[in-house]
Amino acid sequence: MPPTAPAGHLPRPAEHPLPGGPPAAVLRIATVQAPVVAGDIPANAATAAALIREAATAGARVVLFAEKFLSGYEPALITADPRRHAVQPADPRLAPIADACRERAVTAVVGAAVRDEAGELRVSALVVGPDGELVTRYDKQYLFKSEAAIYCPGTTGCTLELDGWRLGLGICYDSGFAEHARAAALDGCHAYLVGALFSVGHGHHESRTWFPARALDNTVYTVLSNHIGRTGGWNTCGASAVWGPDGRLLAEAGPDAREIVLADLDPAVLAATRQSEPLLHDFRTGPAFRTGAGGGPAAERLLHRLG
Numbered sequence: 001m002p003p004t005a006p007a008g009h010l011p012r013p014a015e016h017p018l019p020g021g022p023p024a025a026v027l028r029i030a031t032v033q034a035p036v037v038a039g040d041i042p043a044n045a046a047t048a049a050a051l052i053r054e055a056a057t058a059g060a061r062v063v064l065f066a067e068k069f070l071s072g073y074e075p076a077l078i079t080a081d082p083r084r085h086a087v088q089p090a091d092p093r094l095a096p097i098a099d100a101c102r103e104r105a106v107t108a109v110v111g112a113a114v115r116d117e118a119g120e121l122r123v124s125a126l127v128v129g130p131d132g133e134l135v136t137r138y139d140k141q142y143l144f145k146s147e148a149a150i151y152c153p154g155t156t157g158c159t160l161e162l163d164g165w166r167l168g169l170g171i172c173y174d175s176g177f178a179e180h181a182r183a184a185a186l187d188g189c190h191a192y193l194v195g196a197l198f199s200v201g202h203g204h205h206e207s208r209t210w211f212p213a214r215a216l217d218n219t220v221y222t223v224l225s226n227h228i229g230r231t232g233g234w235n236t237c238g239a240s241a242v243w244g245p246d247g248r249l250l251a252e253a254g255p256d257a258r259e260i261v262l263a264d265l266d267p268a269v270l271a272a273t274r275q276s277e278p279l280l281h282d283f284r285t286g287p288a289f290r291t292g293a294g295g296g297p298a299a300e301r302l303l304h305r306l307g
Contacts, residue, residue: 018185018186018187018188018284019166019187019188020161020164020166020188021164021188022164022190022267022270022271023163023164023165023166023190023265023267023270024164024267025163025164025267026264026265026266026267027061027062027162027163027165027264027265028058028059028060028061028062028262028263028264028265029060029061029062029063029064029191029193029223029242029262029263029264029265030051030055030058030060030062030063030064030260030261030262031063031064031223031224031225031240031241031242031253031260031261031263032051032055032063032064032065032225032240032259032260032261033066033225033226033227033228033238033240033253033257033258033259034047034051034228034258034259035047035228035229035258036069036070036071036072036227036229036231037072038071038072038074038077038231038232039071039072039074039077039078039084039085040071041070041071041084041085041087041091041093042093044069044070044071044072045070045093045094045095045096045097046096048065048069048070048096048097048100048108048110049096049097049099049100050100051063051065051260052097052100052101052104052106052108053100053103053104054260055106055260055262056100056104056105056106057104058260058262059262060106060260060262061105061106061107061162061163062106062107062108062109062162062167062193063106063107063108063109064108064109064193064195064223064225065108065109065110065111065195065225066111066195066196066197066225066226066227066240067111067123067140067171067172067195067196067197067227068111068112068113068123068197068232069110069111069112069195069225069227070087070093070110070111070112070113071085071086071112071113072227072231072232073197073227073231073232073233073234074113074231074232075146075147075150075232076232078113078121078150079121079150082113082115082121083115085113086112086113086114086115086121087112087113087114087115087124087126088114088115089116089117094126094128094134097110097128098128098132098133098134099132101128101129101130101131101132102130102131102132104130105130106130107127107128107129107130107135107160107162107306108126108127108128109125109126109127109160109169109193109195110125110126110128110195111123111124111125111126111171111195111225112124112125112126113151114126114137114139120151120152121150121151121152122137122139122140122151122152122154123139123140123143123147123151123171123172124137124138124139124140124154124171125137125138125140125158125169125171125195127158127160127169127304127306129306129307130306130307131307135160135304135306136158136160136302136304138154138157138158138169138171139152139153139154139155140153140154140171140172140173140174141153141154141155141157141174141180142173142174142176142177142180143173144172144173147173155300156300156301156302157169157180157183157184157187157300157301157302158301158302158304159184159187159188159189159301159302159303159304160303160304160305160306161303161304161305161306162305162306164267165190165191165265166187166188166189166190166191167189167190167191167192167193168181168183168184168185168187168189168191168192168193168220168301169184169193169194170184170192170193170194171194171195171196172194172195172196172197172198174194175192175194175196175210175211175214175222175224176206176210178213178214178217181214181217181218181220181222182217182218182283183301184218184220184301185217185218185219185220185280186284187301187303189218189220190220190221190245190265190267190270191220191221191222191223191265192214192215192218192220192221192222192223193223194211194222194223194224194225195225196224196225196226196227197226197227197231197232197234197236198224198226198227198236198237198239199234199235199236199237200235200236200237200255201237203234203236203237204237204239207224207226207237207239207241211224211241211243212243212247212248212249213247215243215244215245215246215247216245216246216247216277216279217279217280218245218279218280219245219246219270219273219274219277219279219280220245221242221243221244221245221263221265221270222242222243223241223242223243223263224239224240224241224242225240226238226239226240228255228256228257228258229256237255238253238254238255238256238257238259239252239253239254239255240252240253240259240261241253241261242261242263244269244273245269245270245273245274245277246273246277250263251263
């Protein structure tokens, strides 16, 4: 990488293109929140399917759900009977979600506890593509302290590509680490999508600190889907939301109601923000990046292109 130019003579960010290039058209995304039934994957999958269809009717191309939406957070239930309360490989209980995505040509990112092929438990985001097929599974990389005794951490990040937009995935505590979103941005991501459980009080404070910061640090859209009500012993705070690439709040749900929040990711806004806020560009042309200090455990990523 060439060094950063003197102040007042910064090269335009477009002169140092990120992987994938800029998107060409607006992408409408939905982040949703709804009550879940503790441990009942069929019931929650039916709820997810209904929300997908409703969001698609409003023009959404991507629908984001909260962390472990398919079971509720519920660590005690999941560990007591993982075959019942965690998603299994080729799980038929995902069929309603697959049908809804196929019917409406929508991509869904659905939180789930997963018991993988090796029998290990993971906190995951399942990506169901517009053809109804399971595209990939992203496993949470940064486990919260109470999760580490139950779940195995993921080892790679995940980037989705849809309609020219590159979307980086995270799950809850991942978003507290600046390096996680930065790895997505360095992979060319234009948005950072996170399903989470944030609680009333300090959890709400964390979400309103982390998400604007991740957005502005990387000039990406940030999107949060949170739980409402009580799940796994937590009193959650809702407020699922979308922030623009300048860190400003664009749209937000209420604290406790079933709700679909829609936002248009706009390539013109993204380009203008990256021109006026050159943080990502300057990082990529600065000494930390050139010496390899800009990586970290979140840097290894897999790319999945959607139809």
